[in-house]
Amino acid sequence: MNRDVCQYCAPHPDPFNCSNSDRAASFTAQLPVDPLAFPAIRDFLPRYTAAECVAVYAVVGGIPAYLEQFDGSQGLGANLKNLFMRRTGLFRSEPFILIGDVIQRETQTYEAILKAIATGQRTPTEIGNTLDLPASYLSPYLKQLEALRLVERRVPATVPRDKRRVSRKSRYHLADPYLRFYFRFIASNLDLVEQELSDVLWERISDQFRAFVGATAFEDLCREWVLTQARARRLPMTPEFVGSHWAADAQIDVVAINWYDRTILLGECKWGVDPVARAVIRELVDKASKVVPSGSEGSPAWQVYYAYFARAGFTEAARTEAATVGALLVDLEMLDADLRVAVVQ
Numbered sequence: 001m002n003r004d005v006c007q008y009c010a011p012h013p014d015p016f017n018c019s020n021s022d023r024a025a026s027f028t029a030q031l032p033v034d035p036l037a038f039p040a041i042r043d044f045l046p047r048y049t050a051a052e053c054v055a056v057y058a059v060v061g062g063i064p065a066y067l068e069q070f071d072g073s074q075g076l077g078a079n080l081k082n083l084f085m086r087r088t089g090l091f092r093s094e095p096f097i098l099i100g101d102v103i104q105r106e107t108q109t110y111e112a113i114l115k116a117i118a119t120g121q122r123t124p125t126e127i128g129n130t131l132d133l134p135a136s137y138l139s140p141y142l143k144q145l146e147a148l149r150l151v152e153r154r155v156p157a158t159v160p161r162d163k164r165r166v167s168r169k170s171r172y173h174l175a176d177p178y179l180r181f182y183f184r185f186i187a188s189n190l191d192l193v194e195q196e197l198s199d200v201l202w203e204r205i206s207d208q209f210r211a212f213v214g215a216t217a218f219e220d221l222c223r224e225w226v227l228t229q230a231r232a233r234r235l236p237m238t239p240e241f242v243g244s245h246w247a248a249d250a251q252i253d254v255v256a257i258n259w260y261d262r263t264i265l266l267g268e269c270k271w272g273v274d275p276v277a278r279a280v281i282r283e284l285v286d287k288a289s290k291v292v293p294s295g296s297e298g299s300p301a302w303q304v305y306y307a308y309f310a311r312a313g314f315t316e317a318a319r320t321e322a323a324t325v326g327a328l329l330v331d332l333e334m335l336d337a338d339l340r341v342a343v344v345q
Contacts, residue, residue, distance in 0.1 A: 035062030038221055039340040045072045050336040051311060052076050055209075058217035061177035066091075077202055084186050085198035091182070103144070113141055114174060117151065118183035122171035142172060149175055157243035157255035158264075158293055171246070180216060185209075214271025214311075219244070219253050222269045222309040225335050226256050228342035236305050236326075237263035250290040254307065257293075262300055264292055267307040276310040278317040284308070285325055309335065 041053045044067040048056065055076055060066035069090050070079050083091045103110050109131075116130040124135035124142065131138075145151035152175040155164045174180040185205045186193065192201040226242050229235050239256035245266075246252075254267025268284045270276050284306060292302045306327035308314070313331040314322070322329055330338075 036064060036067075037062060037339070037343050038224070039336070039343045041067060042340075044068065045070055047072050048076075050332050053336075054217050054221065054332070055213050057221070058177055058213040059181045063178065066178060077206070081198040081202050084182070085193055085201045087194055087196055089193075091178075099150075103148070106141075109141060110145065113138065113145065114150065114179055115183040115187055117172050117174055118180055119188075122173070124172075127172070150179065151175055154243065156245045156247070157241055157257050158245050158291060160293075161241070161259065169246075177217065181212075184212060210271065214269065218271045218309070218311070219269045221335060221339065222254050222267060222330070225309070225330065225338060226254060226265065226267065226307070228339060230256065232342070232345070235265065237261065237265055237303070239265065245291050247290070250287045252284075252287065252291055254309070255291070259293075261303075263303045263305070265305040265307055266291060267309060269309045271311045273312055275312045276308060276314045276318050278315065278321045281306075281308065281318050281321040281325075281327065 038053070038057050040062055041056055042048070044064075045053065045056065052075075056067070056070065059080065069083055071082070074082075083089050099107055099110055099114075112131050113127060116127045119130075121127045121130050124138050127142075128135040128138055142151060142153075146153060152173050153170050154173055155167045155170045159167045159169060174183070185208075189201050189204065192198075192204075223242050223244070226235070226239070230239050230242070235256070237256065238258055238261070240258045240260070242254070242256045244251075244253055245255045252266050253269040254265070256265040256267075258264070266284055266288060268280060270280065288304050288306075292304060306322070306325050307330065308318075308322060308327055309330045311332045314329055319329065
């Protein structure tokens with residue numbers, strides 16, 4: 001999408017917002033500008049519900065040039081079909097233009113790595129197995145993608161600060177929502193796009209799309225909510241780091257931790273259409289012992305707090321159970337409002 005410098009990009013153009021030459025120049029100057037925050041999506045699509053805005057955020061993030069292409073008078077499915085699933089759609093070739101602008105050689109290798117990560121291959125070994133390449137060969141490619149802010153390396157929040165840089169528990173994620181969506185759903189279905197079978201493609205991916213939104217944008221926004229509340233001193237603890245946790249025996253969507261105070265907040269995110277039930281409250285509490293860092297003998301015990309995030313709210317039984325552990329309960333309406341307030345502040 002060639003266009004003049006975006007009105008939202010100042011003082012330097014965002015490489016993902018503006019023209020192709022602007023992108024390359026911005027990366028060369030190493031002066032990237034962050035996308036707009038989630039609440040800005042409502043300014044582009046005022047008729048969309050909070051849930052629809054989260055879904056849009058999962059697809060294109062806060063990039064103004066992309067958001068401007070959405071038609072607010074049409075539903076999300078219609079927009080995705082028009083923009084992504086047509087042979088002449090505006091987003092049809094954009095990933096390859098974007099990658100070609102910032103990476104001048106071996107673009108096919110970089111594209112293959114991005115696609116592997118988007119489809120769930122998170123470690124160098126998993127990515128290498130998918131591409132039939134040794135993991136050690138991928139190291140410079142992954143570092144370059146990190147430097148370009150297309151990929152991010154994540155480490156469990158429960159890994160101590162002095163071990164994070166060298167931890168072998170790291171996983172790679174696509175940092176750019178647009179590439180994350182494209183390589184997850186569109187790249188492997190280009191035959192349907194070429195044949196203009198957009199309805200068939202949407203039916204094929206719609207069953208997986210809700211889970212995709214929940215595992216990407218919604219979880220990201222829940223962690224962002226924790227950060228905004230921490231900055232405003234509205235949490236029962238003050239985190240040094242906010243992220244997530246994964247291990248063979250426990251996965252936690254949101255983890256906020258303070259190693260000095262030995263306090264930790266564990267959070268669960270649910271993007272289902274039904275209210276969260278009591279069992280979900282108990283499940284997180286039961287996993288706490290598997291997640292909370294172990295300390296040396298005689299050291300103070302960790303103080304554990306809980307938070308639950310739900311698109312559709314909570315049943316009365318869940319609220320009663322949550323009260324027994326003093327858990328924070330955050331529905332989508334509250335999350336949306338609090339993030340909006342944080343932007344204003």
